[in-house]
Amino acid sequence: MELLWMWTRVLGSLMLAEILWTLPIDEDHQLRPEDVELAEDYLRRFYSLNLRDRVHVAPVRRSRSVPAMEEKIREMQKFFGLRETGKLDSHTLDVMREPRCGVPDVDNFSFYPNEPKWNKYTITYTIARYTPDMRREDVEKSFHSALKLWSDAAPLRFIKVSHSKADIVFSFARRTHGDFFPFDGPRGVLAHAFQPGEGLGGDVHFDEDETWTAGRQGYSLFAVAAHELGHSLGLTHSRDPSSIMYPTYKHHSSAQYSLSTDDVLGIQTLYGKPNKKVETQPASKKCDPYFSFDAATMIDNEIVFFKDRCMWMRTIKATYWNRLTEGHSSTYLPGISSHMDAAYDIPAKGVAYIFTGRKYWVVQQLKTKSRSGSIYEYGFPSRVRQVDAAVHVSEYGKTVFFVGEFYYRYDESKKQMDPGFPRLIQKDWPGIPRSVDAAFKLHGSIFLLSGKKSYQYDVKQKRVVKIIPGNSWLGC
Incomplete structure (x- = not known):
C-alpha cells in the first residue's frame, strides 16, 4: 500500500511538471505549482476541462494539451469579461480565487440538461x-x-x-x-x-x-x-x-x-409573466431625494446620465438647454446588456468609453458600438473588479478613474497609468466625499456625483465651488 502511495505521488509530480512545461502562461507572471492546480481544478469543475486533455506525460502529446487548456482559459476569460489571452495571467487567477457558486458556467453540464423547469406554479x-x-x-x-x-x-x-x-x-x-x-x-x-x-x-x-x-x-x-x-x-x-x-x-x-x-x-x-407588474432595479424615481447615479458622460452635445437600465440625455446647446430625453439604455446602446458602472468621453476623438464590470465599450455616437475590451488593458491591478466613475481632462490629456476611496490617473497618449497611483480621493480632491458614483466635465469644471449630491470642482483652483442636488440635472 505504501509503495502504491509513493508511486502515485511520483506520477503526480511528473504530471504537474508536464503542466508547468506546456501550460500557456503570462511571461510577466511567475506561475506557481499551486496556481496550476487551482486553474486545472477550476476549469475542470466549471468549464468541462477533460482530465484526459489537461496534461499528458508523454512528450509527443504535449501539443494536444496546450490547445485544450488555452481553449478553456479563453472560454472562462470571455465569460468574465477578461482579456481573452488563453494565458494564466494574474487577473484570470484572481477571478478563479473569488468566492462563487458551485454550479458550472458552461451550458453542457449534467446539472441542467434540456432547460428543465417545474411543471407547476x-x-x-x-x-x-x-x-x-x-x-x-x-x-x-x-x-x-x-x-x-x-x-x-x-x-x-x-x-x-x-x-x-x-x-x-x-x-x-x-x-x-x-x-x-x-x-x-x-x-x-x-x-x-x-x-x-x-x-x-x-x-x-x-x-x-x-x-x-x-x-x-x-x-x-x-x-x-x-x-x-x-x-x-x-x-x-x-x-x-x-x-x-x-x-x-x-x-x-x-x-x-x-x-x-x-x-x-x-x-x-x-x-411566463406574473399577474402584477414586475419592478426590476428601481431607476424611474428620479426625483426621489436620495436618488443617485451610476455613471455620466458627454456624448456629442449631450450630458448622458445612467441609472440601472435607464438613461437621460440633457442637451447643452443654449437654445435647447431645457430639453431632457429619457429612455431605456438598450434603446440607444443595444450592444451593452449590463448596467453602466462608469463612463468618460474624449471629445477630440469623438468617442465615449463605457465601463461594465471588468469590461469597457467604445461608443461612437449613440447606437454605435465599435469595440470592447478588458479594463485591465488600462493597467489596473487585479484587485480592481469595476470602475466607479471616470472623467477625461483634455487640458492635460489625462483620464481620472475613481475606484472606492482611491483614484487612478491614466495618460491617454502614453496608454499607461501614471506612476504613484492610486491615491486617496479625499487627500487630493478637497471637499469631495470618500467615493464618487459618476463624473463628467463641462465648461471647464469637473462635476462629481456622489450619493444624492453633485459637486462642481474647479480644476485650476482645486476646490469645490458649488454643491447642488444630483437629480437637479434631471429637472427635479
Missing part, C-alpha cells in the same frame, strides 16, 4: 438543517426574501412545509455531504443547487465552513440563496455582472439586491 420548500451562525428566524427570513424575489417576477408561489418531500430542500453541510459535489472549505465554492426534478432536484446546499450572516459581515445568506434559487428554478449562470445569476459573490447589503432585466427575462421565459 406552486412549489414547496423546507429547511432540513440550519446553520449555527444565525438565529433560526433570520435564516427563515433570508430564504423567504430570496424566494420573494422570484415569485414577484413570475407566476410562482412558494409554500413552506415541514416534511422532507418538499420540492426544494435547504440545508447546510461541510465537505463531502452525499451528492458527489463536495464542498472545499472556507471561501471557494459557497453553495450549489440542482435543477428542478425528483430526488435532489431543486435542493440547495450551503457550505457550513463559511460564515453566514443576515448583515454585512461574512456572506449574506439572502444574496447567496437568491442566486441558488435561480438554479433551483431552472436558470443557468449569466454573464451580466449586475445579474443575480452572475456566478461570483457580490459584496452588497441585502437591501441592494434586486433582479436585473436579464434575470427577469430568464425566469419569465421559463414560467
Whole structure:
C-alpha cells in the first residue's frame, strides 16, 4: 500500500511538471505549482476541462494539451469579461480565487440538461438543517426574501412545509455531504443547487465552513440563496455582472439586491409573466431625494446620465438647454446588456468609453458600438473588479478613474497609468466625499456625483465651488 502511495505521488509530480512545461502562461507572471492546480481544478469543475486533455506525460502529446487548456482559459476569460489571452495571467487567477457558486458556467453540464423547469406554479420548500451562525428566524427570513424575489417576477408561489418531500430542500453541510459535489472549505465554492426534478432536484446546499450572516459581515445568506434559487428554478449562470445569476459573490447589503432585466427575462421565459407588474432595479424615481447615479458622460452635445437600465440625455446647446430625453439604455446602446458602472468621453476623438464590470465599450455616437475590451488593458491591478466613475481632462490629456476611496490617473497618449497611483480621493480632491458614483466635465469644471449630491470642482483652483442636488440635472 505504501509503495502504491509513493508511486502515485511520483506520477503526480511528473504530471504537474508536464503542466508547468506546456501550460500557456503570462511571461510577466511567475506561475506557481499551486496556481496550476487551482486553474486545472477550476476549469475542470466549471468549464468541462477533460482530465484526459489537461496534461499528458508523454512528450509527443504535449501539443494536444496546450490547445485544450488555452481553449478553456479563453472560454472562462470571455465569460468574465477578461482579456481573452488563453494565458494564466494574474487577473484570470484572481477571478478563479473569488468566492462563487458551485454550479458550472458552461451550458453542457449534467446539472441542467434540456432547460428543465417545474411543471407547476406552486412549489414547496423546507429547511432540513440550519446553520449555527444565525438565529433560526433570520435564516427563515433570508430564504423567504430570496424566494420573494422570484415569485414577484413570475407566476410562482412558494409554500413552506415541514416534511422532507418538499420540492426544494435547504440545508447546510461541510465537505463531502452525499451528492458527489463536495464542498472545499472556507471561501471557494459557497453553495450549489440542482435543477428542478425528483430526488435532489431543486435542493440547495450551503457550505457550513463559511460564515453566514443576515448583515454585512461574512456572506449574506439572502444574496447567496437568491442566486441558488435561480438554479433551483431552472436558470443557468449569466454573464451580466449586475445579474443575480452572475456566478461570483457580490459584496452588497441585502437591501441592494434586486433582479436585473436579464434575470427577469430568464425566469419569465421559463414560467411566463406574473399577474402584477414586475419592478426590476428601481431607476424611474428620479426625483426621489436620495436618488443617485451610476455613471455620466458627454456624448456629442449631450450630458448622458445612467441609472440601472435607464438613461437621460440633457442637451447643452443654449437654445435647447431645457430639453431632457429619457429612455431605456438598450434603446440607444443595444450592444451593452449590463448596467453602466462608469463612463468618460474624449471629445477630440469623438468617442465615449463605457465601463461594465471588468469590461469597457467604445461608443461612437449613440447606437454605435465599435469595440470592447478588458479594463485591465488600462493597467489596473487585479484587485480592481469595476470602475466607479471616470472623467477625461483634455487640458492635460489625462483620464481620472475613481475606484472606492482611491483614484487612478491614466495618460491617454502614453496608454499607461501614471506612476504613484492610486491615491486617496479625499487627500487630493478637497471637499469631495470618500467615493464618487459618476463624473463628467463641462465648461471647464469637473462635476462629481456622489450619493444624492453633485459637486462642481474647479480644476485650476482645486476646490469645490458649488454643491447642488444630483437629480437637479434631471429637472427635479
